[in-house]
Amino acid sequence: MNVTDLASYTHILVYSRSLVGQQNTPAALSFSEAALSYQASGLTFVDQDLDVGQIGGSLTWEDPQVPSQVLRYNLYLAQDQQGSGRSLMGTSQSSSAHTLSIAAETELAAYSHLVLYSESEVGEQSTSVALAVPDTSASVSSLQFLDQDADASELGGQVTWSPPGSVDQVTEYHLYVKEPSGGNVSTYVSVPVGTNFAAIPAGTSVLYSSALLYTQSSLAEQSTPVFLMLVDSDISPVNVALADKDLDAGEVGGSVTWDAPSDEAQVVQYAVYLARDSAGAGRSLVGYAANGNSSVNLAADTEASSVTFSHVLAYTITAVEEQTAPSAVAISDVFASVSGIAFLDNDL
Missing domain, CATH: 2.60.40.10 (Immunoglobulins)
Structure with a gap:
């Protein structure tokens, strides 16, 4: 059957015909119905x-x-x-x-x-x-990061977010920590839907300061992520000092003090050590102090010399790590011995 140009037609009509004539009212079927x-x-x-x-x-x-x-x-x-x-x-x-x-x-x-x-x-x-077309949009919101790495120029801690309004098509969240230029990736974390946080490992260089969070469906990863610039917190104790009250040469004792960092909320406790240098070689624990305290007692008669201990070190400890680069002060040994003792016996 040839295809007919039906531009001016709308229906198919079927008439019955008898010996006396054709039916007046046909059966009809519109093209749209067909x-x-x-x-x-x-x-x-x-x-x-x-x-x-x-x-x-x-x-x-x-x-x-x-x-x-x-x-x-x-x-x-x-x-x-x-x-x-x-x-x-x-x-x-x-x-x-x-x-x-x-x-x-x-x-x-x-x-x-x-x-x-x-x-x-x-x-x-x-x-x-x-x-x-139903267009699904499922991006997270309220992307946040709190740096809990105690060292300067290093990052570490949890990235948190609020889930999309509907997670019906979301199967996973993908976190990338990258250089701001969009180059190298230092961290990739995948977590299932229902988990609204992911960890950046302590010790991550501050050079990797861009956090990108993508949602993932069973079909594909989102192509446009939510972005967050990561900020490095300063959590080092400052103004570390030792007031030596032990008056013997080669020995120290007294109170080790310091001032709290500007962001002390991230500090769980402080650790104080004696060491052979400012980097912590051969360190020996003096004691711990909880957040809110700023001193540790060093027992009298503690040996201190270039051979034993030459520095006092104070570290902060957060929920994720102990600081690796401490605040240090050289030990100043105070000694106070009298000299020129003489005795003239006048009992003859």
């Missing part, structure tokens, strides 16, 4: 691309009422449900197919609908079945 018999139904699409303005996932549908004439289905993105300005997304390999995939990061731009056309031997159907 087209419905060859259209798929029950279109569903779940957007698994988690970026706003992008889609990705699978469109599914059910067979038309008359599937026998359908060879394949053509899926388009279109600017309206009539298929204006449409762009082909995919073609099924057979009429028995009930799904077509759309690649992640497909840009919506001006498109608002998915339209599915049936195709027969004579061509593609002019009337489609349409579905408004």
Whole structure:
């Protein structure tokens, strides 16, 4: 049967005819009603691309009422449900197919609908079945970081966030800690949905000061992350001092004192050591002081020399580590012995 130009026609009419004449009132079928018999139904699409303005996932549908004439289905993105300005997304390999995939990061731009056309031997159907595009956006919010690494120029601690408004399509969160230039990655952490924190290891160089958090679906990782610049906290004790009250040469004793760092909230306790140098060689523990305290007692008669101990070191200890670079002060040994003792015996 030839395809007829039906631009000016809308219905198929069937008249009964007898020996006396033709029926006045025919049976009628509109072209639009006939087209419905060859259209798929029950279109569903779940957007698994988690970026706003992008889609990705699978469109599914059910067979038309008359599937026998359908060879394949053509899926388009279109600017309206009539298929204006449409762009082909995919073609099924057979009429028995009930799904077509759309690649992640497909840009919506001006498109608002998915339209599915049936195709027969004579061509593609002019009337489609349409579905408004559901665009899923699932980015975290309130991304925060509190540096608990006690050393200057080093980072460490937990990154926390609030989950997206809907996590239906989210399976994981991916945290990257990178150089601000977007180059090397120092840390990658993956945590399942339901976990709203991830740890940056203590000792991470402050050169890696950009935190990027992506959501992940079963289809793909989000392409546009939430960004946070990481700030290094100064948690070192300052003005460490030893007031030597032991008056013997080569021995010290008294109170080791210091001033709290500007961000003492991150300090769990302080540790005080004696050592052979300012870096902590051969160190020996003097004692601990809890947050809020700023002194430790050093027992009298403690040996102090270039051979034994020459420095007092104070470290902060946070929830994640003990400081590796201490605050140090050289020991100043105070000795006070009298000299020139004389005794004149006047008892004859």
